[in-house]
Amino acid sequence: MAGHSKWKNIQRRKNAQDAKKGKIFMKMAKELYVAAKDGGGDPEMNPSLRLAIDKAKANNMPNDNIDRAIKKATGDLDGANYEEVIYEGYGPGGAAIMVELLTDNKNRAASDVRHGFSKHGGNLGENGCVAFMFDRKGYIVIERSTTSLDEDMMMLSAIEAGAEEMETNEDTFEIFTTPDQFQDVKKQLINEGYELATAEVTMFPQTYASLSDTESEKMSNLIDHLEELEDVQEVYHNAELNDVE
Structure with a gap:
């Protein structure tokens, strides 16, 4: 991974999300729900839930919202039943895309994602077609x-704590770990x-795809479209976007 800063692409996603806090809270609630449903409502005994809570708090989600999502999952409150779904495909210029969703309607989710790919010059692929690239x-x-x-x-502090590597850039230090560490x-x-x-x-591509200016613009539009969909949690891709500001 050395030699390529991830931060600008991460910032692009976060800046887009910051403009849609209401939707972000909905995404966080779904993620909390699934984590608590799968591993129980105690974050001390459920690392996935602990990570989801940290992520929700980092996005300034109110504690009442966090508690409500967990209670829905553990049966203390009524709520929808969400499933995790991953779609894979290719964007303009052959860039690889993975779309993570939490949905209570798989048919709707599949239709929405397929339409997004088609509208913006992409192609929805089979499961596993690009996952190995991340x-x-x-x-x-x-x-x-x-x-x-x-x-x-x-x-030294990062490595001693279990980090795999650290990249030094002009503005940032980027530290990478295994999920367990x-x-x-x-x-x-x-x-x-x-x-x-x-x-x-999060997910990182093993290699990056270089795109022309036209392909980069189309790819950005496809990413924006997918991120706007109700059920989409994250969109991962390996495109080297020409403008990520």
Whole structure:
């Protein structure tokens, strides 16, 4: 992964999400629901739920909303029954795309995603057609402007806590972990006083696809369309977008 900064693409997604807080809260509620449904409502005994709670709080989701989503999953409140679904396909220029959804209506979700791909020059593929091109990793970003500590010291702290690697860029330090080590590394860095710009378990492409300006614009439109869909939680891709501001 060395040599390629992920932060601008992450920022692009987050900036788009920040403009739609209501929808983000709905996404977080679904994620909390599924995590609690699968592993129970106690975050101390359910790492997936603990991660979902951290993510919800990072997005400023109110505690009452978090509690309500968990109670729906554990049967204390009535609620919809959500399923996790992943669709895979190709965007303009052959870029690989994975779309993660939580839905209470798989037929609607499939139709919406298929329409989005078709409308913006993509093709929905079979399960597994691009999944092998991505790796799930813990990802932590520390912005240089928030710390005056030594780079070597920061790297040592991250590695000692279980990080796999750290990339140094002009504006950021990007730290990568296995999903299992993510919480340990995050906790260690917070305890040592580092301010984390982002901390999440997410998918990263193993290689990136170069697109022309026209293909890049079409790809951006496809991503925006998919992210607007009611059931979509995350959109992952391997496109090297020409403009991610």
